[in-house]
Amino acid sequence: MSIFDIVISGLSWISIVSGSIFLIIGATGIIRFPDFWSRLHAAAIVDSAGAGLLLFGMALQAGLTFVTVKLVLIGVFLLITGPTATHAVANAAFVSGSRPLGDKSGKPVVPADVIDPPLPPEMPTNLSEDLTSKT
Amino acid sequence: MFEVAVLSLFITMVLVLFRLIAGPTLYDRVLAVNTFGTCTVLFIGASGFLFERPEFLDIALIYALINFVGTLAILKFFRYRALGDQPNIKDNRENAQ
Structure with missing residues (x-):
């Protein structure tokens, strides 16, 4: 067993x-944090640090094979879809009227004039207006 | 070492499942489902290494695709109350008023 193998194995251990x-840590945050907006941060830890380090450790174990290509594919895909899904959840919660809790003094974090944001231009709203105006 | 990964993934999935059951709002549950799906992808990959069957990674890749589309479908359904085009859909806030 050469020194190179030992280094690769140790790096993979540390990563995993x-x-x-x-x-x-992320799962504990998802359980323990007080409101939805702080739980988003804990979920982001699972999505980025946990998944990235685990996939990196597995790729080091697999070596330069086709398995590594699949692992990199999974990693790239999680890197694209994770923030997109989190953004979709956060945007849906914001539009539905959920707001972050204030600090300890009870002051809201978001100012009062942002409470009712303008909706982004989206397809079904315009579609429903067109169809209802015809009928 | 993959035993460590599989065990910690199992613990993570159990903890996220508590939030999924107890979540006060819908969005907590959607977030928990999304995190649970990510953990499932990693669990399938790590157990593929643990049982020395790397073909499991194909299943993990497909599961990542399905998880993403499923999250977006749930969000779209609860925002517009339909998955396809429907003529009489208004925004949620207009319905509430």
């Missing part, structure tokens, strides 16, 4: 164990 620690 620290990724597991990040996963449990």
